Amino acid sequence: MVLPSNLIVPNSTKGVSASTNPKTSSSGRVITQQSSGSEKDPNQIIDKRKHKRMIANRESARKPRLRKQQHLDELNTDADYFRAENNMLFTKLNIVSHNYMQLQEENSLLRSHAMDLSHKLQSLNIKMQWEGVMHGLDLTSSDGFVHPIPMDMKSWYL
Structure with a gap:
């Protein structure tokens, strides 16, 4: 043929x-x-439609992947920011804690020193009261402390 x-x-x-x-x-x-x-070839038209649909489907699938990647990048950026802020806050907390401990030690030391001075003052008041009793003077006041002797009596007391 x-x-x-x-x-x-x-x-x-x-x-x-x-x-x-x-x-x-x-x-x-x-x-x-x-x-x-x-x-117009019907197969050609169908192939073009399939090709267009395939391209549209790929584009439709690509957009959510891009959005997901962008969201993931934003979350990673936020996580980095919060890690840095957390580290900064821990550093500040450590500094404040260190200062607090120092102030507690200083406060304890000052309280101890104040108590020592109070005991010395009580001891001196008791000693002065005894001296006054031995010399016939009443040097106590209503508050229980010994007050300075007036100037005209100082010469007699000494």
């Missing part, structure tokens, strides 16, 4: 260009005919 020059006989249906119309011969072989620019 001799085929016209405008017919193409491929070995299989694969590799048929998108611009051809498949037809089968009496032997079952696919015969494709070159289509003119005005004819």
Whole structure:
């Protein structure tokens, strides 16, 4: 059988260009005919629709991945910020705790010193009262402390 020059006989249906119309011969072989620019191939239209849908699906899948990656980047940035702030707060807490401990030690020392001075004052008051009793003077006041002797009595007391 001799085929016209405008017919193409491929070995299989694969590799048929998108611009051809498949037809089968009496032997079952696919015969494709070159289509003119005005004819629309239904397979070509379906392939274009599939291709457009595939591109749209890829784009639709890409957008959520980009949003997810952007959200993850923002969360990582926030986490880095909060780690830095946490470290700064721990540093401040350590400084304040150290200062608090120093002030507690100083306060304890000052209280001890004040108590020592109070005991010395009580001891001196008791001693002065004894001296006054021995010399016939009452040097105590209503508050229980010994007050300074007036100037005119100092010369007599000494």
